[in-house]
Amino acid sequence: MAHQTVGHGGVGVLSGCPAAAAEPDPSCPIEITLAVLKGRWTPLVFGEFLSGERTYSELSRALPALSDKVLSERLAQLTSAGVLERRRTPGWPVRVTYELTERGRALVPVLAAMRHWGAEAIPS
Amino acid sequence: MAHQTVGHGGVGVLSGCPAAAAEPDPSCPIEITLAVLKGRWTPLVFGEFLSGERTYSELSRALPALSDKVLSERLAQLTSAGVLERRRTPGWPVRVTYELTERGRALVPVLAAMRHWGAEAIPS
């Protein structure tokens, strides 16, 4: 299994990306996953949902240094990625809760793998 | 393995980060892993090493649209993260080869998990 000249075209970890990728491809599965987690605060926001559903104000209270703008952006990002589900309770006051979808829960083991790798300190 | 009510304080996916993280913590294992993969071209550069060692010019040829500046940055980023090892062949012409370290190979399953999750299309 010495290095063969074949790229990662069909079977490698990067399969789904063009073999001789001229450019980074947003449709590459790995890029998709990275895009979901991309941006500051995203992992922390995601982590808030590990123990159940959350409202906007709960999140805002749990992460005080996170501005409304970015919180909205992250919730929209995770929602449009299918990771969170947004549910509006009619009536007053307006109450919106977010919670993990099935796809969101499927992301947990992925994060766990990342955590495991990142936890092994680099010998300085 | 239904979702437990416990937070991410000690045992969750985000363990290693401050429980009530006031701010995103660069020392969080997940943030560490994301930082390694961070930036445009990084996954593609990493993928080049799946089939063995590479020289600077080989990488440059394999990824023509990638500028020297960013290629240098990525190689430095991955090297300082302990993912790649840099080896200089003395003499002329100057020849530098990079290859995956043990830690770099340990990253492959992580990428595989990300690829697996990203490959499941969102039902539009």
Add this chain to the structure above:
DNA sequence: CTGAATCCCTGCCGATACTG
């Protein structure tokens, strides 16, 4: 051959203010 230095442009993020 393998990069580093510079310049510039774009996109992200924070702060603040405002709306349904």
Add this chain to the structure above:
DNA sequence: CAGTATCGGCAGGGATTCAG
């Protein structure tokens, strides 16, 4: 309560040029 609008600062990344 749950966001959106706007603006400014700063870092990321592309093109080009220079150096060891």
